[in-house]
Amino acid sequence: xxxxxxxxxxxxxxxxxxxxxxxxxxxxxxxxxxxxxxxxxxxxxxxxxxxxxxxxxxxxxxxxxxxxxxxxxxxxxxxxxxxxxxxxxxxxxxxxxxxxxxxxxxxxxxxxxxxxxxxxxxxxxxxxxxxxxxxxxxxxxxxxxxxxxxxxxxxxxxxxxxxxxxxxxxxxxxxxxxxxxxxxxxxxxxxxxxxxxxxxxxxxxxxxxxxxxxxxxxxxxxxxxxxxxxxxxxxxxxxxxxxxxxxxxxxxxxxxxxxxxxxxxxxxxxxxxxxxxxxxxxxxxxxxxxxxxxxxxxxxxxxxxxxxxxxxxxxxxxxxxxxxxxxxxx
Numbered sequence: 014x015x016x017x018x019x020x021x022x023x024x025x026x027x028x029x030x031x032x033x034x035x036x037x038x039x040x041x042x043x044x045x046x047x048x049x050x051x052x053x054x055x056x057x058x059x060x061x062x063x064x065x066x067x068x069x070x071x072x073x074x075x076x077x078x079x080x081x082x083x084x085x086x087x088x089x090x091x092x093x094x095x096x097x098x099x100x101x102x103x104x105x106x107x108x109x110x111x112x113x114x115x116x117x118x119x120x121x122x123x124x125x126x127x128x129x130x131x132x133x134x135x136x137x138x139x140x141x142x143x144x145x146x147x148x149x150x151x152x153x154x155x156x157x158x159x160x161x162x163x164x165x166x167x168x169x170x171x172x173x174x175x176x177x178x179x180x181x182x183x184x185x186x187x188x189x190x191x192x193x194x195x196x197x198x199x200x201x202x203x204x205x206x207x208x209x210x211x212x213x214x215x216x217x218x219x220x221x222x223x224x225x226x227x228x229x230x231x232x233x234x235x236x237x238x239x240x241x242x243x244x245x246x247x248x249x250x251x252x253x254x255x256x257x258x259x260x261x262x263x264x265x266x267x268x269x270x271x272x273x274x275x276x277x278x279x280x281x282x283x284x285x286x287x288x289x290x291x292x293x294x295x296x297x298x299x300x301x302x303x304x305x306x307x308x309x310x311x312x313x314x315x316x317x318x319x320x321x322x323x324x325x326x327x328x329x330x331x332x333x334x335x336x337x338x339x340x341x342x343x
Contacts, residue, residue, distance in 0.1 A: 067260075
């Protein structure tokens with residue numbers, strides 16, 4: 014995990030001459046002078062799960078804040094490295110990435126909790142009898158790889174049952190969890206609770222789902238910035254956070270409208286299975302119900318640090334008060 018971030022930073026610094034400067038908020042010829050353009054890494058492909066961002070863009074909430082937001086569907090670790098290096102002001106990432114980055118002295122700060130619950134779960138066909146973390150012992154488990162939220166979530170579940178990686182068989186399969194479980198390549202797979210379980214159920218499979226959040230509360234997906242942006246332009250941070258919160262609130266209040274808006278940003282959505290995609294949106298909305306909206310739970314950060322240190326991701330505890338802030342959600 015450490016090497017991934019370090020390699021990303023090295024590569025991105027080597028490309029710095031090709032990237033926009035001015036704190037990641039440049040003007041372009043096509044951007045009105047009054048707007049600050051913000052490229053926003055989100056760590057995944059265009060997807061209905063980003064509906065709140067699309068709503069905030071479509072309804073002009075970012076424009077009202079003087080911003081033009083351009084989603085960037087690059088790798089999550091790249092977004093963390095760019096924000097940590099001061100090349101971009103914001104990114105959407107999972108909570109563990111914040112602590113892994115700060116352990117490498119990248120000054121990223123989490124300023125908006127988008128997801129209340131950690132969105133990862135283990136999924137298995139019912140005939141496997143895998144209903145609790147203890148049942149994972151000796152099982153072959155498919156996951157994208159030994160990195161990212163899926164891996165961290167699995168490790169947290171194993172820890173809750175007193176198990177280690179040596180007690181299971183891990184299978185790095187990329188983002189093919191649905192296919193791997195359907196074909197019985199693996200006895201269980203790890204995925205996002207608002208994605209793979211819904212797809213498998215829609216295909217007619219009887220499944221059991223073990224959400225990580227049922228066993229441990231972890232710092233989850235949200236918005237990060239960096240210490241430099243907070244220090245030099247706190248108004249930008251507040252404006253971005255508030256506009257994003259408006260998009261989340263509107264999506265929760267009117268998911269059908271959010272779905273239609275998302276068709277303008279997700280090319281495949283218009284031809285996709287609408288019933289399935291709306292189930293994915295509904296499951297995502299259930300994960301976004303933070304109270305109050307956007308607030309980080311300090312205990313979730315303590316729990317995340319414990320999981321990462323147990324994994325050997327870093328050895329000295331971090332000052333968690335520097336890793337996240339609730340100051341900009343008010």
